[in-house]
Amino acid sequence: MIRVGILGATGFVGAELIRLLVNHPGVEITFLDSRSYKDIDYSTVYPNLRTYINAKCISVDLDSDLDNVDLIFCALPHGLSQEPVKKALEKGIKVIDLSADFRIKDADVYADWYGVEHKAKDDLESAIYGLSEIYSQDIKEANLIANPGCYPTSIIIPLYPLLKENVIKDDVIIVDSKSGVSGAGRTPSEANLYALCNENIKAYSLGKHRHTPEIEQELSAAATRQVMVQFTPHLTPMTRGILSTIYIKNTKYLDYDDIKSIYEDYYKDKFFIRMLNNNEFPQTKAVYGSNFCDIGFTIDKRTNTIIIVSAIDNLVKGAAGQAIQNMNIMFGLKENEGLNIVPIWP
């Protein structure tokens, strides 16, 4: 049994980790950390988990409460993971961090986009970017996983094979993404006020969203040259889901089957990547509650543009599900253990 503790257990991502882990045959949950709900039954905070979890939240003391733990999932807001991650690693405990704190390799770039200095630069160096389908060999050996952002997951998975195979010549790739409001977390903000997000769609953080350097870091590594993104996220009146639409120039005049065969080479055996048939395009409902990433594409011959669409559930493949997939890889389990979930439809 892998003994796991969860920091930030009462956030949306923490709750999604627990929803998935209570059905994982190889996991025992040892603590649920919370500042605000100390000594409160977890299922009074998340009533969907009644009968599945019978435990109170505790406020974890990182110096004394980490004895019976093999792995910590850290689901705290950005900027708050560095100290707990350091302490856990010093005690020989593996960590999967779901914030952005260990995703960006250059500490100066992190400071520029997140507005705070990085306080754990050594650990930043050893962190492995946890995009499961792409870095599984490194993930197996890792002690610290930087779990990817939700938008970056939906964008890097479809672009990686085409950049690796040198299909894409664009220096700037245009990406439009739409997210459900759970992406903004449980902490109240304007983004998740019902009166403002219901029956409303808006673009936000144009040209300055904090996921930009994370996406560019990974796309540039795949292409072995500098690749930029023109990334525009939108908030949409859904609870969960991300739909990303990506536009690239078809400079090599490839046809549908050429691109399909590249995707097959990379993702044929990857359970969680579902390539759709010609003229089928992803929709968020078809991945709802699951760890799948659906991908469809077309070539607009008139404009010579390849248009790729991907869909994920932001809380699952975009956060908790991919974190558990990474745990499975780290501990030598089947990659889809505990994650073999049929998406909810309708």
Ligand SMILES: NC(=O)C1=CN([C@@H]2O[C@H](COP(=O)(O)OP(=O)(O)OC[C@H]3O[C@@H](n4cnc5c(N)ncnc54)[C@H](OP(=O)(O)O)[C@@H]3O)[C@@H](O)[C@H]2O)C=CC1
């Ligand atoms: N929502 C999403 O779709 C995704 C989120 N993530 C990342 O995962 C992490 C958790 O996100 P999410 O669950 O959505 O966030 P939430 O706002 O829903 O939850 C964060 C939790 O952290 C705890 N916390 C501890 N210290 C603080 C503090 N000083 N300020 C605020 N909260 C604190 C809070 O619980 P308590 O007060 O009980 O301790 C809170 O419930 C973030 O880094 C986020 O960016 C990553 C991918 C997708």
Ligand SMILES: CC(=O)N[C@@H](CCC(=O)OP(=O)(O)O)C(=O)O
């Ligand atoms: C809708 C919404 O607000 N989405 C969040 C991104 C989701 C998230 O939590 O980002 P990480 O994956 O980096 O943790 C945002 O735009 O900041």
